Amino acid sequence: MPSxxxxxxxxxxxxxxxxxxxxxxxxxxxxxxxxxxxRVCEGGERIPLTIADTDKEAGTITIVxxxxxxxxAHLETLKEGEEILDLCGPLGKDTDIHKLSGPVICxxxxxxxxxxxxxxxxxxxxxxxxxxxxxARTKDLLLFEDELxxxxxxxxxxxxxGSYGHKGLVTEILEARLKADPTIGEVVAVGPVPMMAAVARxxxxxxxxxxxxxxxxxxxxxxxxGACRVSVGGxxxxxxVDGPEFDGQLVDFKELSSRLSAFKVMEQISYEEFKxxxxxxxxxx
Amino acid sequence: xxxxxxxDNKKVKTPRTPMPEQPAAERVKNFxxxxxxxxxxxxxxxxxxxxxxxxxxxxxxxxxxxDIPGFIKQIVAGDLHEAYRVLRExxxxxxxxxxxxxxxTQCEGSCILGKKGEPVAIGRLERFVAxxxxxxxxxxxLTGDHACSLEREGLKVACIGAGPSSLTVAGYLSAxxxxxxxxxxxxxxxxVLVYGIPEFRLPKAIVRKEIDxxxxxxxxxxTNWVGGKTITVQDLLDQGFNAVFIxxxxxxxxxxxxxxxxxxxxxxxxxxxxxVNLGRAYNFPEHDTPAYTGKNVAVFxxxxxxxxxxxxxxxxxxxRVMIVYRxxxxxxxxxxxxxxxxxxxxxxxxxxxxxxxxxxxxxxxLKSLTVQKMMLxxxxxxxxxxxxxxxxxxxxxxxxxxxxxxxxxxxxxIGQSTPGLELNKWGxxxxxEETGETSIxxxxxxxxxxxxxxxxxxxxxxxxxxxKEIARRLIG
Ligand SMILES: Cc1cc2nc3c(=O)[nH]c(=O)nc-3n(C[C@H](O)[C@H](O)[C@H](O)COP(=O)(O)OP(=O)(O)OC[C@H]3O[C@@H](n4cnc5c(N)ncnc54)[C@H](O)[C@@H]3O)c2cc1C
Ligand SMILES: Cc1cc2nc3c(=O)[nH]c(=O)nc-3n(C[C@H](O)[C@H](O)[C@H](O)COP(=O)(O)OP(=O)(O)OC[C@H]3O[C@@H](n4cnc5c(N)ncnc54)[C@H](O)[C@@H]3O)c2cc1C
Ligand code: SF4
Ligand code: FES
Numbered sequence: 001m002p003s004x005x006x007x008x009x010x011x012x013x014x015x016x017x018x019x020x021x022x023x024x025x026x027x028x029x030x031x032x033x034x035x036x037x038x039r040v041c042e043g044g045e046r047i048p049l050t051i052a053d054t055d056k057e058a059g060t061i062t063i064v065x066x067x068x069x070x071x072x073a074h075l076e077t078l079k080e081g082e083e084i085l086d087l088c089g090p091l092g093k094d095t096d097i098h099k100l101s102g103p104v105i106c107x108x109x110x111x112x113x114x115x116x117x118x119x120x121x122x123x124x125x126x127x128x129x130x131x132x133x134x135x136a137r138t139k140d141l142l143l144f145e146d147e148l149x150x151x152x153x154x155x156x157x158x159x160x161x162g163s164y165g166h167k168g169l170v171t172e173i174l175e176a177r178l179k180a181d182p183t184i185g186e187v188v189a190v191g192p193v194p195m196m197a198a199v200a201r202x203x204x205x206x207x208x209x210x211x212x213x214x215x216x217x218x219x220x221x222x223x224x225x226g227a228c229r230v231s232v233g234g235x236x237x238x239x240x241v242d243g244p245e246f247d248g249q250l251v252d253f254k255e256l257s258s259r260l261s262a263f264k265v266m267e268q269i270s271y272e273e274f275k276x277x278x279x280x281x282x283x284x285x
Numbered sequence: 286x287x288x289x290x291x292x293d294n295k296k297v298k299t300p301r302t303p304m305p306e307q308p309a310a311e312r313v314k315n316f317x318x319x320x321x322x323x324x325x326x327x328x329x330x331x332x333x334x335x336x337x338x339x340x341x342x343x344x345x346x347x348x349x350x351x352d353i354p355g356f357i358k359q360i361v362a363g364d365l366h367e368a369y370r371v372l373r374e375x376x377x378x379x380x381x382x383x384x385x386x387x388x389x390t391q392c393e394g395s396c397i398l399g400k401k402g403e404p405v406a407i408g409r410l411e412r413f414v415a416x417x418x419x420x421x422x423x424x425x426x427l428t429g430d431h432a433c434s435l436e437r438e439g440l441k442v443a444c445i446g447a448g449p450s451s452l453t454v455a456g457y458l459s460a461x462x463x464x465x466x467x468x469x470x471x472x473x474x475x476x477v478l479v480y481g482i483p484e485f486r487l488p489k490a491i492v493r494k495e496i497d498x499x500x501x502x503x504x505x506x507x508t509n510w511v512g513g514k515t516i517t518v519q520d521l522l523d524q525g526f527n528a529v530f531i532x533x534x535x536x537x538x539x540x541x542x543x544x545x546x547x548x549x550x551x552x553x554x555x556x557x558x559x560x561v562n563l564g565r566a567y568n569f570p571e572h573d574t575p576a577y578t579g580k581n582v583a584v585f586x587x588x589x590x591x592x593x594x595x596x597x598x599x600x601x602x603x604x605r606v607m608i609v610y611r612x613x614x615x616x617x618x619x620x621x622x623x624x625x626x627x628x629x630x631x632x633x634x635x636x637x638x639x640x641x642x643x644x645x646x647x648x649x650x651l652k653s654l655t656v657q658k659m660m661l662x663x664x665x666x667x668x669x670x671x672x673x674x675x676x677x678x679x680x681x682x683x684x685x686x687x688x689x690x691x692x693x694x695x696x697x698x699i700g701q702s703t704p705g706l707e708l709n710k711w712g713x714x715x716x717x718e719e720t721g722e723t724s725i726x727x728x729x730x731x732x733x734x735x736x737x738x739x740x741x742x743x744x745x746x747x748x749x750x751x752x753k754e755i756a757r758r759l760i761g
Binding site: 001025026029039043044045046070071085086087088089090091219220222223224225226227229230231236241255258259261262263265266267269270273 | 515
C-alpha cells in the first residue's frame with residue numbers, strides 16, 4: 001500500500017535524509033532491529049531500509065537513507081505530501097533486548113547510526129545503560145548525535161579527519177572503553193561492512209557478545225529468494241528472516257562484502273540513466 | 286468398462302490437434318508466450334474428438350473435478366458462454382490451469398482415448414474457452430444476473446497469501462456473497478503464477494484478468510501485508526474475521542550444501558525468477574531490478590522450476606544452458622510439454638551428473654563447476670531409481686552462472702507468529718484432510734504450505750475444499 005511522506009528532514013544535504021512516513025499498521029508492530037522494503041514507483045526496485053524510529057500514537061515510522069544509487073536518488077527527489085508506492089514491513093527479527101548486568105555499547109557508522117539509534121533506544125527502554133560511539137569521515141557527515149544524547153548518558157564521537165571528537169576510528173574508542181570497563185554487557189554495531197568487521201575483531205579478545213546488523217542485498221525480504229544469504233558460523237542464514245542481526249564473531253564478512261558487489265556494474269548503468277533522464281516526473285518515467 | 290468403450294472408432298483415429306507455437310529460433314529472443322492457443326476451428330475439431338463417456342475417467346483425474354465432457358460438449362454445440370460457466374463452476378482460474386497443469390498425469394492421463402491413441406487435448410480446450418471469455422463480466426458468469434448483490438451482511442473471511450490456493454478460496458466464497466480480504470506480502474498478486482512462472486509460459490496479463498474478475502466480484506486485495514509480521518492470524522480473528530485461510534506457499538529455497546554456493550553468480554531459482562518476473566529484469570534498465578546472465582549457465586534440478594530458469598537464462602542471452610540432473614530424462618519431474626519446449630530451445634540435458642563443488646575466482650565470482658558422474662540404482666521411496674555416485678569420476682565444466690532449482694521448504698514466518706498452530710517436522714502446516722482446518726478452530730490452510738511444493742491445481746483443490754467447509758459453517 002502507498003505511504004505518504006509526512007515530514008522530510010535533510011540531515012546531510014543531497015546525501016542523507018530522514019523521512020517520517022504515514023504507516024500506522026507498520027508502526028503498531030515495529031520493534032528495534034526491524035526494517036521495511038519499499039518501492040518508490042512502478043518499475044522500481046525493492047530496497048530494504050531500517051526503521052530508525054516509530055511513533056505508535058501518531059502511526060508513523062522514520063527512515064533514514066543514504067543516496068547511493070537509483071532508488072535512493074529517486075527517493076531524495078520526493079517531497080512532503082508525496083507518496084511512496086509500496087511500503088512493506090516490519091520485516092526481520094526483533095533485536096534481542098533484555099536487561100543486562102552491565103552497560104551496552106552501541107557503535108554506529110555513517111547511515112548505520114540511524115539504524116543503531118532504534119536499537120539503542122530499545123536498550124534504554126529495557127533499562128540498560130547505553131553508551132553510544134558514533135563515527136564519520138568528517139564532522140558534517142555525523143548523524144543523530146542530539147537524538148542519541150536524549151537517552152544515552154555517554155555519546156562518544158570520532159571523525160577520520162579529527163574535525164570533531166576523537167581523531168581516528170570508532171574501534172579505537174571502543175577498545176579503550178572495553179579496557180576501562182570489564183562490566184560491558186554487550187556491543188552492538190551497525191554501519192559499513194568493514195566497520196562491523198573491525199568492531200567484531202576489536203571485541204573478540206574481550207569475549208563480549210557482539211551483535212551486528214547485516215545489510216545484504218535483498219529482493220523479497222520474506223525468506224523466499226535467498227539473495228540475502230550470509231554465512232554465519234559456517235551455516236547459510238537468510239538475513240531477512242534469520243536476521244538481519246547476527247553474532248559478529250560468527251559472520252563471514254569477506255563473503256558478505258563480495259556478495260554486495262554482485263550488481264555493481266548494473267546499478268551504475270541504472271543510476272547513470274536516472275541522472276540523465278530524471279526531470280522529476282516523480283511518479284517515475 | 287463398456288460404458289467407456291469408444292463408441293465410434295473413426296473418432297479415435299482423428300489425430301490430436303496440435304497447438305500452434307512460436308518457432309523455437311524466434312521465441313528464444315523474446316518473452317512472449319510460446320504457445321499461441323487454438324483458433325475456434327481447431328477447438329471445434331479437437332472438441333469433437335471427445336466421445337462423451339458416461340463415466341468420464343478424465344473428470345476423476347482432475348483434482349477439482351471439472352465437468353470435462355460437460356464443457357467440451359458445449360464447445361461442440363458452439364455455446365462458449367455455457368462452456369465457460371461449466372468450467373468456472375469448479376475452477377476459478379481456468380486460463381491459468383489450461384496453461385500450466387500437468388495434464389498428461391491428470392485429466393489427459395486418464396482420458397480413455399489415450400489408451401489406444403492420443404487423449405483429448407483437454408488443457409488446450411480449457412485454455413481456449415477461458416481465453417475467449419476472459420474479458421466478460423465475472424459476476425454474471427458465475428452466478429447469473431447480479432447474484433453478487435447477494436451480499437451476506439457481517440460475514441467475512443481473510444486469506445493470507447495471494448497464490449492459487451487463496452485465490453480459489455476468495456473466488457468461491459465471494460461468489461457466495463461472503464466478503465473476502467486477501468493479504469499478500471509482495472506488491473503483486475498471484476503468488477508463484479506471477480513471480481515464478483515466466484511470462485513466456487503464463488502471461489501476467491492473464492493472471493491479472495482472473496484477479497480483476499475476483500475484484501469485480503467484491504474481493505478486497507491488500508498488497509505489502511506480511512502475514513505474521515504486519516498482521517497475525519490472531520489479529521485477524523480479533524478483527525472479527527469468521528475464518529482465516531493460510532495459503533502462503535512453500536517459498537524457502539533449498540540449497541545444495543556444496544562448497545562455493547555463496548559465490549557471486551550462484552542464484553536460487555526463486556531469486557533469479559523473481560528478479561526477472563516480479564522485477565521485470567528482462568526490461569532493465571527501463572525497470573530498475575537488475576539480473577545478469579552468464580555465458581555458460583548450469584541449472585540444478587529438472588522440475589518445472591528448473592526448466593523455467595533455464596529457458597529464462599537462454600532468453601536473457603546465455604550461450605550455453607545446461608540442466609544438470611542426477612537421474613535421467615525419464616525421471617525428470619517437469620511437465621512433458623515444458624521439457625520438450627526446453628529441448629527445442631537448445632537447452633542441454635546433462636543427465637547422471639551431480640554437482641559437488643562450485644569454484645570461484647579470486648574476486649568471489651563463479652568460474653567453474655565440478656560434477657560427479659552418477660548411475661541409476663534401485664528405486665527409492667519416491668518410486669524413482671536412486672542416483673548412485675560413481676567413484677572418482679569427476680569432471681570440471683566452465684560455468685559463470687549457476688541456478689539452484691532443487692526444491693523449496695516451508696517459510697517459517699506464519700509458524701513463528703501463530704502459537705498453537707500445529708506444524709509437522711518439516712514445518713508444513715498440519716490440517717484435517719477432510720476440511721482443511723488447522724489445529725486452530727476456524728483457521729484453515731492449503732496449497733504448498735501444507736503439502737510442500739506441488740502444483741497449481743492441487744493448491745486450488747485444497748482451497749476449494751477449505752472454502753466449501755467455510756461456506757458450510759457460515760451459511761449452511
Ligand atoms: C536490512 C537492511 C537495512 C538497511 N537499512 C538502511 C538504512 O537504514 N539506510 C540506508 O541508507 N541504507 C540501508 N540499507 C542499504 C540500502 O538497502 C541500500 O543502500 C539501497 O538498496 C541502495 O539502493 P539504490 O538503488 O539507491 O542503490 P543501488 O544502485 O542498488 O546500489 C548502489 C550501491 O550500493 C550498494 N548496495 C546495493 N544494495 C545494497 C545493500 N542492500 N546494502 C548496502 N549496499 C548496497 C551497491 O553495491 C552499489 O554500489 C539497508 C540494507 C539492509 C539489507
Ligand atoms: C517456477 C515455477 C514453475 C512452476 N510451474 C508449474 C506448472 O507448470 N504447473 C503447476 O501445476 N505448478 C507449477 N509450479 C508450482 C505451483 O506454482 C505451486 O504449487 C502453486 O503456486 C502453489 O500455490 P499456493 O497458493 O500454495 O502458493 P503460492 O503460489 O506460493 O502463493 C503464496 C503467496 O503467498 C505469499 N506469502 C508468502 N508468505 C506470506 C506471508 N507471510 N504473508 C502474506 N503473504 C505471504 C507469497 O508472496 C505468494 O504470493 C511451479 C512453481 C514454480 C516456482
Ligand atoms: S475427455 Fe476423454 S475421458 Fe473425458 S469424456 Fe472425453 S473421451 Fe471420455
Ligand atoms: S531477501 Fe529474499 S530471502 Fe531474504
